[in-house]
Amino acid sequence: MLGALVVAVLVGVSVGVGVWFLIRDTSLGSGLGSGAGPTPSVTAASSPSPSPSSSSTASSSSTATGYRRAQDPVGYTIDVPKGWTRTEKQGQLAPVVVYDAPADGRRLQIFRLAEDTPARSLDLAENDPGYGFSRQPGYQVLDRASGTTWAELAYRYDDSDLGARQVVDHRFEAADGTLYAIRATGPASLTPALVREPLTRALGSFCPAETECD
Template sequence: MPVGPASAPAPHRVRRVFAALVVAVLVGVAVGAGVWFLLRDTSLGSRSGAGPAPKVTASSSARPSSTSPSSAATPTPVSSAAAGYRRTEDPVGYSIDVPRGWTRTEKQGQAAPVVVYDAPADGRRLQIFRIAEDTPAQSLDLAENDPGYGFARQPGYQVLDRASGTTWAELAYRYDDTDLGARQVVDHRFQAADGTLYAIRATGPATLAPALVRDPLTRALTSFCPTGAECD
């Protein structure tokens, strides 16, 4: 039977299909980029906030010693933590120890929520978020070296230390933030007990002793446990 002009797709339907394809491509690019663009370590409310073997525990991933704000979810205190810390069951889906008195905020990244804990007095910060790359090392390399947004492009960037293991990768560096001044960062990406990949970033003023910036990260890593997972 001949097909008449009425069978041709309506122009507005073609436009809707094309728009959907464009959105899908943009989302795929953002996830593959590790959602780094939203993780600039600037003052909260500007560019801060943000972009996952055998089974391992959260403690095994820790290194040996050497957008728009969402609703204000409140983490639930659970069992006791070390002195100076509190253990919480975070609404995002994991338990973690954080310093007492630090304030929690949450932002929605391109692929997952970004939870931020800020010290009220000295400018230290923890950022916790899920990553989308295949391995922690791949995710950290992309975040550091991407030619468009990698943090190696930041003013004053200087690598302080670099290390990795089977299920984790870590980079310590400093840079000059246009709002906060010289900053030091420890970026640790790891496989959690349920196999999901996460990043925890500890930041603080470059004038602080490095241990003051690293200690909250170490405690967060050794206590991190996804909801429903078995962790040491």
Template sequence: MTRLASRYWASLTDSRPEVWDRLVEQGRRRDLPLWRRYVASLLDVEAVGRGGGAAQAPEQELLERDPPASTVYYTLDRTVTVGTTPPVRRRAWRITGFALAALLVIATAFGASRLLPGPTLVTPMTPIVPPGLPPVGYHMVKDPAGYRLDVPLGWTRREKQGMAAPVVYYDSPHDGRELQIFQTAESSPAESLSLAENDPGYGFARQPGYAVVQRTSGANSSELAYVYDDPDRGYRLVVDHRLEAADGAVYAIRASGPGGAARLERIRAPLDAAVASFCPADVHCPTV
């Protein structure tokens, strides 16, 4: 290390070049960059600069800052001539190696894609309820009044005598919702619903706070959703559905509960299940 440091210091300071060996002479070449002078002084090779080795003036060196045109190739092999290009054989071997490596990577990736399983697509499955079975959370009830229908689990039955027929109630034990079922005397669902709404004596249009929310009608059914103020239970939402059953009779199925129009879907859910499953006793109903 001391000898190498001395050589480098001599090449920089130009001190007593006559006592140093040929290595220092190579390091003192003013026509070459600093790094090339240092390498030449360490490796004991002839440093070749621009113009075949002739020294250039410092002013010329400052003007010409482009890399030298000739290439100095340093190697441990003493037979290589300084200033020649690297051997073609090494470059060819390097290119061949890169090509083989690239082929190996491609082959490995292709083989892995053939062997590894692809992504599995999972499709959410919707539970399928067989025809005739009640939906989840409901059960079929054979009511003593002479029909069967799907009712939410946990709801309790009660019965009251109406003006023309018994009125059956199924009540929720939690939130005040209820179903109300009875047979009417009218000949069609539309007539039955119109009379219930507009009768001058007991029509529910005469109830305080009455307002229509939704009205629909079909070939064998009519439906009316409305709100009113119940003196005992407060603000109520009612969905009144009149239908012609399989035995030809007209029935009313009414769903009601607390709240306004925003709770319509929650209140009509048990109504839809009851209407879809309703069937008079001892009668074949294709959809039930």
């Protein structure tokens, strides 16, 4: 496994970057945008498009006003806005869970990381010469911050299908020591606070299965 990861880095297609390519806004729902390039093999999916989860695979309970607590079948608890639709797409190493707003184009994306630190993962996803999202048209960093166990990048870019988008990409160490990313995206026309709000709720409630969280 270690040898495979080394080879992947040498050819400029890291696992983390592959996951980024899989979860580009245009890769879910409307298909890949023009000029996206070939899909890295590390992001091979089990089906061409995700399918909405049924109530039998994602139970939930009430929580704060406007949100519900979802016991996600992937293996964690998370608060998500009521009425948002869950989809899941299987990457080579881990599933990518997506919650979509039906009305305003906002989205949450949650996935497990393969790199050894959140900062390393975010740096690879941003700067890989083949698939880093800094290569997207109109890319502009809005904010950047990090701590001992987390790293975050806020940016905007021009999506070929969805238009101008803003993103808050937060990568962190969960209570069980596993590394995850939660990305909030939305139209650039929305206020940054509105796009960030579901991410803040998700981070504050995120708890891996069979783990005691504060």
